[in-house]
Amino acid sequence: MRRVLVVDDEENLRVVLRTLLRRHGYEVETAPTGDEALTLVDSFGPDVVLTDVRMPKMGGLDLLATLKAKGNEATVIVMSAYGNMDLAIEAMKAGAYDYVQKPFKPDEVVLALRKAEERESLRRENRVLRDEIRKEHRFEDILAKSAKMQDIFRTIAKIAEYKTTVLVTGESGAGKELVARAIHRRSKRTGPFVAVNCGAIPENLLESELFGHKKGAFTDAVQDRRGLFEEANGGSLFLDEIGELPLALQVKLLRVLEDEKIRRLGETRDLQVDVRIIAATHRDLSNETKAGRFREDLFYRLNVLLIHCPALRDRREDIPLLIEHFLARNNARLGTSIRGLDTEARRLLYEYAWPGNVRELENTIERAMVLTEGDMITAADLPERVREARDPVQMQLASGELSVKKTMRIIEEILIRRALQKTKGNRTRAAEILEISHRALLYKIKDYQITDL
Numbered sequence: 001m002r003r004v005l006v007v008d009d010e011e012n013l014r015v016v017l018r019t020l021l022r023r024h025g026y027e028v029e030t031a032p033t034g035d036e037a038l039t040l041v042d043s044f045g046p047d048v049v050l051t052d053v054r055m056p057k058m059g060g061l062d063l064l065a066t067l068k069a070k071g072n073e074a075t076v077i078v079m080s081a082y083g084n085m086d087l088a089i090e091a092m093k094a095g096a097y098d099y100v101q102k103p104f105k106p107d108e109v110v111l112a113l114r115k116a117e118e119r120e121s122l123r124r125e126n127r128v129l130r131d132e133i134r135k136e137h138r139f140e141d142i143l144a145k146s147a148k149m150q151d152i153f154r155t156i157a158k159i160a161e162y163k164t165t166v167l168v169t170g171e172s173g174a175g176k177e178l179v180a181r182a183i184h185r186r187s188k189r190t191g192p193f194v195a196v197n198c199g200a201i202p203e204n205l206l207e208s209e210l211f212g213h214k215k216g217a218f219t220d221a222v223q224d225r226r227g228l229f230e231e232a233n234g235g236s237l238f239l240d241e242i243g244e245l246p247l248a249l250q251v252k253l254l255r256v257l258e259d260e261k262i263r264r265l266g267e268t269r270d271l272q273v274d275v276r277i278i279a280a281t282h283r284d285l286s287n288e289t290k291a292g293r294f295r296e297d298l299f300y301r302l303n304v305l306l307i308h309c310p311a312l313r314d315r316r317e318d319i320p321l322l323i324e325h326f327l328a329r330n331n332a333r334l335g336t337s338i339r340g341l342d343t344e345a346r347r348l349l350y351e352y353a354w355p356g357n358v359r360e361l362e363n364t365i366e367r368a369m370v371l372t373e374g375d376m377i378t379a380a381d382l383p384e385r386v387r388e389a390r391d392p393v394q395m396q397l398a399s400g401e402l403s404v405k406k407t408m409r410i411i412e413e414i415l416i417r418r419a420l421q422k423t424k425g426n427r428t429r430a431a432e433i434l435e436i437s438h439r440a441l442l443y444k445i446k447d448y449q450i451t452d453l
Helices: 012-025 034-044 060-069 082-093 106-136 147-159 176-186 203-211 247-259 287-290 296-302 318-336 343-351 358-372 392-398 404-422 427-434 436-446
Strands: 004-006 026-032 048-052 075-081 096-102 166-169 193-197 236-240 278-280 307-310
Touching: 004 343, 012 026, 012 106, 026 034, 026 176, 026 247, 034 048, 034 060, 034 318, 048 060, 048 106, 048 147, 060 236, 082 096, 147 307, 166 176, 166 193, 176 193, 176 236, 176 278, 203 247, 203 404, 236 287, 287 296, 307 427, 318 343, 343 358, 343 404, 392 427, 404 436, 427 436
Parallel strands: 004 026, 004 048, 048 075, 075 096, 166 278, 166 307, 193 236, 236 278
Antiparallel strands: none
């Protein structure tokens, strides 16, 4: 952080600061107005903008707001005369790092810059650490550190190279398609990954969509058309919501799985295909089979390798990691500069049941980032359903889970998190509040992977 842009309408002050800062090894450019400063920001690329609060036309607050809107990450330090301290405080609330009160001693400005350098150095280290954590816990496009997801990663690594059919189960939004894509990418198959939602296509069009048709096979068949099996030849076909497949098509799918041949509608000959089938469902197919809604022989043919994606509420230790990921991705996509969430907002997100799983968490973070008026998401920025959610233990019981062991683990983790929040991370004091030994607390922090406090 050696490049400093000084913005002040007083020429003498600009000269003094330029001389002073260059003597301390900084590269310095100066601007008399906010408009000229913005031009220099693009060409000079300052690490720090040292700006007066009150200037003609564009003041320091407007300059700060414009820099934020452009996504510029320069650290802003404001200079303010004694009578303008309210403006300096307002600038701090808007995202300025520090302020220097006029008239100031030379050492005060240099000290403010050095503090900013230390802060930026810590931010860089944190960014590097977060990136390393993401890499450590990333498997293809899936980000997770929970034991359940790590088991899934190991399973994918083992089965990916084989052509065996895979059935992926789990609630909507739990990441079934991401698992399917990871299997395909880790495989040696050279063809494409093709996905289709069996419940989203009308029944009378689904057969043509899957197997294709010959010109004239039905009223709207004005030309030959390849189906998704042919599109996925040499690759993988992901049949999402396989439980919605009509019984008549279940018979034809079973034949394809057994013979690796398809027949377009209106055709009289079969086509050989080389396709790996990965199916997914949120339904319990064994119950669907008993109810006569799903063929038993197809169920057993699909259920060769089973991967169950756990609900987000069953792998809460992944929530902080996912929050950081969605914050970073949306900051880049939306042009925002949200630094994070305050303690209460994090607690609410951690304890919410997430019936919509990862997809719901992602949408909630994006909504909060758009609505927040500062650079930190607060509880007020979260949807009402999250703010007024029931106690997580009650949610656990409502889900039908009656395991004493699992429920006690939820209670224990919540108590540990709240004790650490209350003591601002002081583990010795937290252990006293929890009435456990310091060593036991350290073990439990590691066991629950509590790293986001």
